[in-house]
Amino acid sequence: MIATALLVAGKDLRIEARSRVLLWQVLPFGVVALVLAGIALGPARAGHSDAAPGLFYLVTLFVTLLGVNRSTQIEGASGTRSSVATLGLDPAGVFLGKALALAVELWAIGAVLLAGSVLLLHAALAGTLQALPSVAVTLGALAAAGSLYGALCGGAGTATLLPAISFPGFVPLLIAGERAYHSALAGGALWQWWLISLVALAAYVGLGVLLYGVLEESW
Template identity: 70%
Template sequence: MIRTALLVAGKDLRIERRSRVLLWQVVPFGVIALVLCGLALGPVGVSRATAGPGLFYLVTLLVTLLMITRSHAIERTAGTRSSVATLGLDPAGVFLGKALALAIELWITGLVLLAGSVLLLHTSLHGTVKALPSIIVTLGALAAVGTIYGALTAGDSGAGTLLPVLALPAFAPLLIAGERSFRAALNGGGVWEWWLIVTVALVAYLSAGILLYGVLEES
């Protein structure tokens, strides 16, 4: 399972490195969305700093939706699915691999968005560094959820519009826990309570994905 996961993650990341969709499309979209959030809040710096954690996660959710669509579009190219089926790869390994690749992409994008949040929204750098462990776990959980929901809608008519309807309600608890944890780190409060909730969510969604991904990929 682990070997398959590493194989699939490596394949997805190699495709991403060659196509540079993340670099030229997804990251710029995230930065533009963050700038627009700053503009929407108006010129008062304090409100931007207060809203920083929420806006960071909101933009991250939008970016995640783009990445999920992209991640499953790779599998839809001619012959890919039949090749994967012929190879007899463990579906749990395929799920873990796709989730890992998505998580790595999200961590990279997240770093850029955090830098943008510090520079544009004046979020405290010290608090942001303190919030990093919880952000890493939250983005990992988003990748796990996203991979399941991406497989649910892959190839459907109107998958692009259906994915947000299905995935955003599932993202909501992660958004709340991630935002509270980030805010607690900025205000000098305890972050571990929320960090624990996100970790439990990560484990739950990874387990669900390992159990159910095979059913979704059955032909």
């Protein structure tokens, strides 16, 4: 399972390195969304800082949806799907690999968006650095949940359902992540929100390992 996960993750990341879809399409979208959010808030510096965690995670949600769609699209062509299916890869390993690759991509984009939060939304640098581990865990949970929902919506003609179907699953993660980042900026305790993100990460990884094969078969 681990060998399959590493193989699939390496393949997805290599495809991203070649195609640069996330670099040239998704990342600019995220930065523009962050800039627009800052403009919409107006010039009040204090208000920006207070809203930064929520805006960061709102933009991260959009970026995650695009990333999940891209990750699903890679396997989407009918001939590719059939050929790869005949490789007989362990579905749990495929899920872990796709989630890992998506997590790596989200971590990279998240780092840029966090820098944007500091520069454009005036979030405190020290608090943002303190929030880094919780952001990493939350983005990991989003990647696991997104890979599962991506498989759920992987059939032809159902990709546009992803935002609606994944929304209930993403909301607790976004709230926990936002609260953790907010607490870090305010100098408060983080662990309660960390715990939610960690439990969600474990739950989505467990669900994905169990269910990915079933969802894959339904494509």
